[in-house]
Amino acid sequence: MASIQTNVLPKSYTLPSVANPSIAGPSSSRLLPVGPAYISHLRLTIHHDHSFEAHDA
Amino acid sequence: MASNTQNGSADPSTEISNLPDVVGINFGNSFASIADGQAECIANEDGERQIACALSFFGEEMYIGSPAKAQLVKNSKNTIVGFRNLLGKKFSEIPQSQSTASAPIIQHPEIPDEPAYKVEILQPAPAPLPKSTTGTPAASSAPTPRSEPIPAERVLTVSEVTTIFLKSLLQSAEDFLGKRVQGAVITVPSVFTDAQKHALEKAAKDAGIIVYQLLEEPAAVAAVTTADAWSSMLPADRTQLIVDVGSSSLSLSLLALREGLAHIIASTSSTSTGGDAIDSKLITFFANEFTKKTKTPLTVCSETPPSTGDARAEAKLRLAIEHTKRTISASPNAATCSVESLKDGVDFTGNINRMRFDMLVRPIYDSVARAIVDLLAEAKVDPHQVDEIVYVGGTTCLPGLDEHIGFAGGFSEVINTPFSMGTVIGGGIGDPTTVLARGCAVQAALIASLSSEGEDEELRKAFEHGSDLVDVKTTSKTLGLVFPDNSGNETGGTWIPLVLAETTLPARRTATFDIGLSEESKRFAFELWEVSEGIRVEKISPAKVSPSDAEDEEEEEEEEIKHKTIIKETLLGAAEAEAVLGIKVKGPSKDAGKWTTTVEATLIVAASGSVDVSVKEIGKDGVVATVKVSA
Ligand SMILES: Nc1ncnc2c1ncn2[C@@H]1O[C@H](COP(=O)(O)OP(=O)(O)OP(=O)(O)O)[C@@H](O)[C@H]1O
Ligand SMILES: [Mg+2]
Numbered sequence: 051m052a053s054i055q056t057n058v059l060p061k062s063y064t065l066p067s068v069a070n071p072s073i074a075g076p077s078s079s080r081l082l083p084v085g086p087a088y089i090s091h092l093r094l095t096i097h098h099d100h101s102f103e104a105h106d107a
Numbered sequence: 108m109a110s111n112t113q114n115g116s117a118d119p120s121t122e123i124s125n126l127p128d129v130v131g132i133n134f135g136n137s138f139a140s141i142a143d144g145q146a147e148c149i150a151n152e153d154g155e156r157q158i159a160c161a162l163s164f165f166g167e168e169m170y171i172g173s174p175a176k177a178q179l180v181k182n183s184k185n186t187i188v189g190f191r192n193l194l195g196k197k198f199s200e201i202p203q204s205q206s207t208a209s210a211p212i213i214q215h216p217e218i219p220d221e222p223a224y225k226v227e228i229l230q231p232a233p234a235p236l237p238k239s240t241t242g243t244p245a246a247s248s249a250p251t252p253r254s255e256p257i258p259a260e261r262v263l264t265v266s267e268v269t270t271i272f273l274k275s276l277l278q279s280a281e282d283f284l285g286k287r288v289q290g291a292v293i294t295v296p297s298v299f300t301d302a303q304k305h306a307l308e309k310a311a312k313d314a315g316i317i318v319y320q321l322l323e324e325p326a327a328v329a330a331v332t333t334a335d336a337w338s339s340m341l342p343a344d345r346t347q348l349i350v351d352v353g354s355s356s357l358s359l360s361l362l363a364l365r366e367g368l369a370h371i372i373a374s375t376s377s378t379s380t381g382g383d384a385i386d387s388k389l390i391t392f393f394a395n396e397f398t399k400k401t402k403t404p405l406t407v408c409s410e411t412p413p414s415t416g417d418a419r420a421e422a423k424l425r426l427a428i429e430h431t432k433r434t435i436s437a438s439p440n441a442a443t444c445s446v447e448s449l450k451d452g453v454d455f456t457g458n459i460n461r462m463r464f465d466m467l468v469r470p471i472y473d474s475v476a477r478a479i480v481d482l483l484a485e486a487k488v489d490p491h492q493v494d495e496i497v498y499v500g501g502t503t504c505l506p507g508l509d510e511h512i513g514f515a516g517g518f519s520e521v522i523n524t525p526f527s528m529g530t531v532i533g534g535g536i537g538d539p540t541t542v543l544a545r546g547c548a549v550q551a552a553l554i555a556s557l558s559s560e561g562e563d564e565e566l567r568k569a570f571e572h573g574s575d576l577v578d579v580k581t582t583s584k585t586l587g588l589v590f591p592d593n594s595g596n597e598t599g600g601t602w603i604p605l606v607l608a609e610t611t612l613p614a615r616r617t618a619t620f621d622i623g624l625s626e627e628s629k630r631f632a633f634e635l636w637e638v639s640e641g642i643r644v645e646k647i648s649p650a651k652v653s654p655s656d657a658e659d660e661e662e663e664e665e666e667e668i669k670h671k672t673i674i675k676e677t678l679l680g681a682a683e684a685e686a687v688l689g690i691k692v693k694g695p696s697k698d699a700g701k702w703t704t705t706v707e708a709t710l711i712v713a714a715s716g717s718v719d720v721s722v723k724e725i726g727k728d729g730v731v732a733t734v735k736v737s738a
Contacts, residue, residue, distance in 0.1 A: 059630055066681055072736060073637055077580070077583050085367055087366060087367025096576070102711060
C-alpha cells in the first residue's frame with residue numbers, strides 16, 4: 051500500500067466549474083550550470099525541443 | 108510523498124566514474140585546495156590540504172603556501188598574499204590604503220594602470236663559461252667557485268603571481284596522482300566581474316591548466332549537495348542556504364534545489380566579516396594574557412604598531428592561532444597557542460576553551476546571523492521554510508557559529524546542517540573546507556565524461572561562461588492536486604504537491620498513491636490548484652508552573668510555534684472518473700474492508716506554461732482522468 055491514501059469522495063461533491071485559468075506567470079531564473087540534472091535539462095531543451103516524450107523515446 | 112521522477116535521468120555515460128586525471132581546484136583569496144573526487148583534498152608536498160595563497164621571495168628562494176606565509180614575520184615586504192581578489196582589476200580600482208603587512212601593490216613600471224608587486228631577490232650570478240668536457244678526466248673536475256648572487260628587483264603582475272601559484276597547485280596534484288592532469292574546474296567567487304573571470308581563466312591557462320569550467324562557488328556547492336552521497340534523508344526538492352565564511356568575506360546564497368537542478372533565489376556578500384576579524388579578537392586576547400603573565404608590554408591590531416617588535420609579535424600570533432582555531436573546531440577541550448620568543452625573547456603559551464572563545468568572537472557570529480536574517484527578510488522567505496544550511500569556508504568549521512546561527516537566525520529546531528547530520532567531523536562529506544574543491548572535481552569528471560563530438564560537443568559549450576542556456580523559466584507558485592473530502596482541513600481534502608514553486612520548466616513530476624473508494628461508489632475526483640506556502644504562528648502560553656518548579660519561572664514568556672500552511676489560490680481544473688481496478692483491503696490490517704485503487708499522477712508544465720495532468724490507475728485497462736490547462 052502506498053504511503054499516501056486519500057479519503058473517500060463525499061457523495062455530494064460536484065466538479066467545480068473553472069473559468070479560463072492559467073498558471074501564474076513563470077519567473078526568469080539562471081540555472082547553476084552544474085551536475086547531471088543540468089545535462090539532462092540541456093538534452094531536453096536542445097535536442098528534444100522541450101518535449102518529455104521525445105526525450106524518453 | 109511517493110516517488111518523484113527526475114526531469115529525465117542522466118545517461119549512464121554521464122555518471123561519475125573514476126577519472127582521477129581531472130581535478131577540482133578551490134582557489135580562495137587566502138587558501139586553495141585541490142580534489143580528485145575522493146573524500147579528502149590532496150595534500151601538497153608540505154602535507155597541507157588547505158594551501159595558503161602566499162608567495163614569498165627570500166634571496167634566491169621562492170616559497171609557496173605555508174612556508175611563504177611564515178615569511179610574513181621577518182620578510183613581509185617580499186611576501187605576497189591576497190592576490191586572487193585583485194585579478195582582472197586595474198591599479199586605479201584598488202584602494203591604496205591596504206595593509207603593509209605584506210608586499211605593497213604598486214603601479215607596474217611599464218604597463219599602464221596595471222597593479223603589480225615589487226620584490227627584492229638575489230639573482231644567481233652569471234654562470235662561468237662551460238668548460239669543454241672532452242679529454243678532461245672526470246674525477247679531477249673540481250667545483251668551480253660560485254660567484255656571489257646579485258641583488259635585484261623583480262616586478263610581478265597579479266596575473267603572473269596567480270600563474271605561479273596555480274602552477275604549483277597543478278604540480279602538487281600531478282605529483283600526488285602520478286599522472287598528468289587532463290582538465291580542471293576552478294571556483295570563482297560569484298561577485299567576480301567578467302573581466303576578473305577572464306583574468307583568472309587566462310592565468311590558469313598560462314599555468315598549463317586546461318580549464319573545463321569556472322564554477323561559481325554556490326554552483327560548486329550544489330554539485331556536491333545534489334549528489335546522492337550528500338544525504339538520503341533530504342528531499343530532492345528543497346530550499347538550501349549556503350553560508351560561506353572565509354577569512355575576509357561572507358557570502359550567503361539561498362538556493363532552490365529541484366530534483367538536481369539549482370538556481371539562486373537570493374544572495375549577498377560582504378567583506379567586513381570573516382576569519383580575519385576572529386583572528387584580531389583572538390590575538391588581542393592572547394597579547395593581553397602575555398602581558399599579564401610576563402609583564403612585557405605588547406600592542407597588537409593597531410593601525411600603527413608602536414615597534415617592529417610589536418608588529419613581528421602580531422605576525423607570529425597570527426600564524427600561531429591558525430592552529431588554535433582548528434583545535435577549537437575539532438575538539439571541545441581547551442586549545443593552546445604557543446609562540447617561542449613572542450616579544451623581547453619571551454616565550455608565550457596560553458589557552459582558551461570553547462565557551463570563552465565563543466564569547467570572545469560573539470560579535471562576528473552576530474554579524475553573520477544578522478546578514479542571514481536580512482537576506483531571508485529581503486527574499487521574503489521565512490527561516491522555517493529553509494530546509495537545509497550548508498557551510499563553506501574555514502570559519503564555518505566552528506561549532507559555536509552553527510549553534511549561534513541556529514537560534515539567532517530563527518530556524519526550525521530540526522533544520523539540517525552538516526553539524527546536525529554529523530558530517531563535519533573528521534573530514535566528512537560536510538567538511539566546509541573541502542566542499543568547494545570536491546564540487547569542482549565532481550563537475551570536472553562530469554564534463555570529462557562528455558565526448559567532444561556530436562550532441563555532446565554542444566553540451567560542453569554550455570559550460571563556458573556566458574552561455575545563455577542557463578536562462579530558464581521557473582514556476583512562481585506550487586502546483587498540486589486536492590482530493591476533496593469531508594475532513595474540513597485547510598485544503599478541503601488530501602493535498603498532493605507535485606511541482607513546487609521555483610521549478611525549472613519544462614518540468615515533470617510523478618507521484619504514486621492510493622485513492623479511497625467506497626463499497627457503493629468507485630467515483631473519485633481531484634482538483635488542480637495553484638497554491639502558496641505560508642507560515643502560521645501559534646502562540647502557546649506555558650503551562651502553569653507549579654511552585655516546586657520555581658527555577659523555571661523566568662520562562663513564563665509565550666512560546667511561538669510555527670506551522671507550514673498551504674493557501675489555495677487558483678483553481679486550474681478538475682476531473683472525475685469511475686475507478687475500475689479498485690480492491691477491497693483484506694486481512695487483519697486496520698484498513699481491512701476499505702476500498703482503494705492505486706494511481707500514478709503525472710503533472711507536466713511545459714516551457715510555455717501549459718499544464719497537463721493525468722491520474723491513471725496502475726494496471727491493465729485502468730481508468731485515466733486528465734486535466735489540461737493552456738498557457
Ligand atoms: N578548522 C577551522 N576552524 C576555524 N577556522 C578555520 C578552520 N580552518 C580554516 N579556518 C579559517 O578560515 C579562513 C579561511 O577560509 P577559506 O579558506 O574559506 O577562505 P578563502 O575562501 O580563501 O577567503 P575568502 O573567502 O575570505 O576570500 C581563515 O581565517 C582560517 O583561519
Ligand atoms: Mg572563500
